[in-house]
Structures are given as structure tokens and as C-alpha cells.
Amino acid sequence: MGRVLGAGIIGCGGIATAHAEAYRRASRARLVAVCDIRRERAVAMAERFGVPRYYTSLEEFLRDPELEVVSICTPHHLHASQTVAAAEAGKHVLCEKPMAISLRQADEMIAACRDNGVKLGIVFQLRFNPLYRRIKEASDSGGFGIPVLAEAMVKWYREEARYYFRDEVAKSWRGKRATEGGGALINQAIHTIDLLQWIMGPVDFLYGICDTRTHHIEVEDLAVSILRFRSGALGYIVGSVSIKPQETCLNIYGSEGAVCVRDGRITVWTVKDVKPPSEEEMKTSLTGHNAVVEDFLSAIVEDREPMVTGEEGRKSLEIVLAIYRASMEEEKVVFPLAE
Known part of the structure; x- marks a missing residue:
């Protein structure tokens, strides 16, 4: 063992x-x-x-x-x-x-x-999913051709009483800027934002608008951002906990192919040189927190870096914080973000 x-x-x-x-x-x-x-x-x-x-x-x-x-x-x-x-x-x-x-x-x-x-x-944990790993492979190998557009949309719903005010623990930190750090972007949408930047690469600049539409909280329950990646491609982010019916989408478009994923299922795959994972691969691969923990333990024993290091985890946080600043200051935010 x-x-x-x-x-x-x-x-x-x-x-x-x-x-x-x-x-x-x-x-x-x-x-x-x-x-x-x-x-x-x-x-x-x-x-x-x-x-x-x-x-x-x-x-x-x-x-x-x-x-x-x-x-x-x-x-x-x-x-x-x-x-x-x-x-x-x-x-x-x-x-x-x-x-x-x-x-x-x-x-x-x-x-x-x-x-x-x-x-x-x-x-x-989504980085361990064979589907997103294959999309990353397609991007790194040039399978999309010239990168054109990438969309990350997390349209979720959180009932105020059952989520933000469910009990004394929830009331103590959720929906508060000083403790949660933000709302729909930093808590719910950050997983898909992480995939977006992992696949598309560094961001050059962005614009953003945040709002609180349906909850009595200090932080956003809706946010939209338009980005320019360093590659020249454009990007679009939506993060919300005020939308029903819910859906999560990650869409990557290039001059030579496209991939669209809705709620974890492929709706479009036109990348020619990279095939999507098989159903058997999806069923048998270690995913979720099980994969994260196994990788982290192996990194310790083998004295290597884990798949998602602190430096990697910082990247999506930087995007989220840049959207907050863009919304607050009502202007373009250029990367790297200075605090």
C-alpha cells in the first residue's frame, strides 16, 4: 500500500x-x-x-x-x-x-x-473531468484553430431563506462581502470561470456589471462580464443565483471547430482532430473530490505539484475580483490586477 x-x-x-x-x-x-x-x-x-x-x-x-x-x-x-x-x-x-x-x-x-x-x-474538481480535460487538450493542440469566443454561463437559483438564512451558520457569513468575499461569482460561478481561463489562457482586460436583483444580501446575485483574452479571443461570463430554470454552459468557438457543453453534456463537438471522451471513460474515470484528494495525496507522496496549485487557484480569483472592480469603478480593468 x-x-x-x-x-x-x-x-x-x-x-x-x-x-x-x-x-x-x-x-x-x-x-x-x-x-x-x-x-x-x-x-x-x-x-x-x-x-x-x-x-x-x-x-x-x-x-x-x-x-x-x-x-x-x-x-x-x-x-x-x-x-x-x-x-x-x-x-x-x-x-x-x-x-x-x-x-x-x-x-x-x-x-x-x-x-x-x-x-x-x-x-x-471539474479539471479532473475527462470531458473538460479533452477540451483542454483540443485547445492546447490547436484543434480550435484561431480562438474566437468563449462563454461561461452559470445560471443558478438559490432560495434566500433556504440558502442565505437557513441557519445561524449560514447567516453568519453567506451574502456578506467581508466573509463570503462576493456572491454568485466567487462562490458558484468560479468553477466554470476556472475552466474558462484554464482552457483559453490569460485575460488581457475585461468589463463587468454586478447587481443584486432578487435577494436581500450585500453581494451580487447577478453578474455579467465581457473579456479580451491575451490570444485575442473574446469571452463572456454570466454568474447568477437568481435564474430559473437553471443551466450551466461552457462554450468554446474557434475558426476550425467548436465545443458546447450544457449541464455537463456535449451539445456541439466539431473539433476534428480530438474526439470527446467515450461513455466508458466518463463512467470509469475518477472525478469530483475523490480525484482531487487522490491527486493531492499522490503529490505529497511523490513530491510533485498537485494538479491545481495555489498559483493556479489564484487565476480564477483574479478574474472574479477584476469583475468586481470593473463594476464598482465602471471602467475597464487591465491585467494583471493590482490590489
Whole structure:
């Protein structure tokens, strides 16, 4: 079996379950501890997954002698400080998206992990999906020809009472700029924005408009952006939690071919030299958080970089923050974004 790493989770809310399930399935890890400031949450997760220890103190958690790698599953504004603390304690860090709510925080996370000789991975699980990997392959090999247009549209709906005000935990951070860092873009649309920039490459400049149309929150529930990529192609982003019926689309158009994906299904594929993944490949490939965790554990054992490093996770955050600035200042924002 080889080396088995002691893993732990900080924050025992909803997304932590995906991490716990992935660690339970992984051959290179075992869950040794969980941590949450709310004791009842920590106890519930420890009991559900058979974790031997739970903590309500981050400091005590990081002193656990068996702990080697931690998943950070807390509200967005806590990611940076908890990553830095974990790195300084010598722990490898797998952090949920968005990695931070500012570029300064992201850079502090990257520096702390580098300076302490530990790995930093960011959870963008869609990059492990064979479909999007094949689109990336087509783009890198020139299969689209001259890049023309790319669209990322995340048209979702979140009911205010059940999402933003569901309980005291949700009320404490969702829908607030200081804690969530933004709204539909930084929380929901950032996965598809990550795919957009991963496939299309760096952004040159963008314009953006954000608005709050149907929720009583501080942050946007609707945003639209027009981008110019460094390649010369144009881009279009829509992120919302106010739209029904819901749909998620990623569309890439070039002079020699196009690919359109709606809700994870191919609707157009005219790239000639690269074929889409087969149904068997889609069924048998490791995807989601399982793939993210397996890759991160392998990166530690093999002493290589994880597929989505801190530097990679920073790229979609920069785009989101640039859209916020463009909307606030009502002007074009040029990259790189300066804070």
C-alpha cells in the first residue's frame, strides 16, 4: 500500500462531507481528526466517519501528532489565516474554492506553504473531468484553430431563506462581502470561470456589471462580464443565483471547430482532430473530490505539484475580483490586477 498519510478536516459543514468521503475511499490516507468551533458539528462528523479525535480549537488540532495533511472547508474569509497556520505547523493544505477573498491573501497562502516546504492544493474538481480535460487538450493542440469566443454561463437559483438564512451558520457569513468575499461569482460561478481561463489562457482586460436583483444580501446575485483574452479571443461570463430554470454552459468557438457543453453534456463537438471522451471513460474515470484528494495525496507522496496549485487557484480569483472592480469603478480593468 505504501505510505498512508494522517488527514484532518477544518470546518465540518456540508462540503466537508465530500472531503471525508474522499479520504475514506483513498488508499493513501486515513482520517485522524476533525475540527470545528461548533462542538456538535465536530462530534457528528467524527462519529459518522469513525474519526478518532475531534477538536474545537484550531491550535490543538494542528498539534495532533498524527496529522500530516488538512482540508480547509470553512467560510471563505478564514481560508487564508487557516492555511498559513497549517503551513507553519508543517501540514500540507488542500483548500476549498475560492482559495481566498483577496489576491493579497492568496499570495500569503502560497508564500507560507512554499516557505514551510508543504504542498498547497485548491479544489477545482471539474479539471479532473475527462470531458473538460479533452477540451483542454483540443485547445492546447490547436484543434480550435484561431480562438474566437468563449462563454461561461452559470445560471443558478438559490432560495434566500433556504440558502442565505437557513441557519445561524449560514447567516453568519453567506451574502456578506467581508466573509463570503462576493456572491454568485466567487462562490458558484468560479468553477466554470476556472475552466474558462484554464482552457483559453490569460485575460488581457475585461468589463463587468454586478447587481443584486432578487435577494436581500450585500453581494451580487447577478453578474455579467465581457473579456479580451491575451490570444485575442473574446469571452463572456454570466454568474447568477437568481435564474430559473437553471443551466450551466461552457462554450468554446474557434475558426476550425467548436465545443458546447450544457449541464455537463456535449451539445456541439466539431473539433476534428480530438474526439470527446467515450461513455466508458466518463463512467470509469475518477472525478469530483475523490480525484482531487487522490491527486493531492499522490503529490505529497511523490513530491510533485498537485494538479491545481495555489498559483493556479489564484487565476480564477483574479478574474472574479477584476469583475468586481470593473463594476464598482465602471471602467475597464487591465491585467494583471493590482490590489
